[in-house]
Amino acid sequence: MSAPAIWALALHGGAGPTREKSYAREEAHMAALLDRGAAMLAQGAPALDVVVALVSELEACGFHIAGRGSAPNAAGEWELDASLMDGATRKAGAVAALKGFESPISCARAVMEKTPHVLLVGAGAEAFCAAQSLTRIDDPHDYYTPAASRLVQPGELAHGTVGAVARDDAGRLAAATSTGGLLRKTQGRVGDAPLIGAGTWADGRCAVSCTGQGEFFIRANVAADVSARMAYARQSVHAAAAGALADMEALGGDGGLIAVDAEGNVALPFVSEGMKRAWATSSGAREVKTFR
Numbered sequence: 001m002s003a004p005a006i007w008a009l010a011l012h013g014g015a016g017p018t019r020e021k022s023y024a025r026e027e028a029h030m031a032a033l034l035d036r037g038a039a040m041l042a043q044g045a046p047a048l049d050v051v052v053a054l055v056s057e058l059e060a061c062g063f064h065i066a067g068r069g070s071a072p073n074a075a076g077e078w079e080l081d082a083s084l085m086d087g088a089t090r091k092a093g094a095v096a097a098l099k100g101f102e103s104p105i106s107c108a109r110a111v112m113e114k115t116p117h118v119l120l121v122g123a124g125a126e127a128f129c130a131a132q133s134l135t136r137i138d139d140p141h142d143y144y145t146p147a148a149s150r151l152v153q154p155g156e157l158a159h160g161t162v163g164a165v166a167r168d169d170a171g172r173l174a175a176a177t178s179t180g181g182l183l184r185k186t187q188g189r190v191g192d193a194p195l196i197g198a199g200t201w202a203d204g205r206c207a208v209s210c211t212g213q214g215e216f217f218i219r220a221n222v223a224a225d226v227s228a229r230m231a232y233a234r235q236s237v238h239a240a241a242a243g244a245l246a247d248m249e250a251l252g253g254d255g256g257l258i259a260v261d262a263e264g265n266v267a268l269p270f271v272s273e274g275m276k277r278a279w280a281t282s283s284g285a286r287e288v289k290t291f292r
């Protein structure tokens with residue numbers, strides 16, 4: 001008989017939730033994705049495949065400010081950001097301010113696998129994705145959800161993102177993050193989500209995906225800081241995640257992150273009002289939650 005699988009998985013749907021709203025629909029969808037990711041990991045799927053599959057679903061569902069749920073920028077255009085990192089190889093791929101493609105995380109994966117580069121932006125990114133036959137959006141006004149247009153009213157969510165981190169049965173770690181970014185953002189604005197080290201990180205110690213006010217996450221280099229604290233200060237993933245987030249908060253930002261370490265420990269700290277999140281491990285732990 002083979003040894004039981006050891007795996008861990010966490011998802012987030014952004015740190016934008018406010019208490020006036022119900023997130024039952026989002027939580028039910030995340031619970032279903034958790035089951036799907038758990039089944040993949042239990043069957044030995046690589047962590048990278050699992051985080052990409054789950055982030056693609058989070059993009060496609062239109063419930064979060066990423067992929068289909070994204071809102072337009074101040075110029076009325078949809079510019080999306082995404083990145084992923086494979087901890088086993090330290091390979092990474094990203095796209096920023098990408099227009100016209102359904103799944104930015106699939107585009108980021110193609111950058112990682114098909115080019116010697118990490119990050120493609122603008123017209124070059126679009127030409128590359130088209131050459132890779134990645135799925136295009138014909139009419140953004142038709143494709144992006146009415147829920148996203150509702151969100152651009154004053155007083156609604158300020159931001160949102162989706163992400164996934166996993167530790168697979170072979171001990172590999174991976175992280176993926178995708179976002180429509182801040183609502184009403186300036187044309188050309190790029191947040192932390194596509195920046196390796198700021199919004200996404202994975203190595204042999206941990207995999208991290210962040211959500212929140214990206215400018216502060218960039219200035220605190222939050223995702224890579226979790227790993228640095230584990231390496232240099234010998235902190236647990238919980239202490240390192242809390243410390244990296246506190247450093248970001250001290251600059252004046254808010255948000256949260258999900259992180260998993262090489263032993264399958266999961267940390268999901270946030271300093272915002274809520275963070276849509278879900279996690280499960282092979283030892284039976286499982287939770288889907290938005291507020292504390």
Ligand code: ASP
Pocket residue numbers: 014015016159160161179180181182190191192193199210211212213214215
């Ligand atoms: N971090 C994202 C950005 O700044 C937004 C978010 O996570 O809600 O683009």
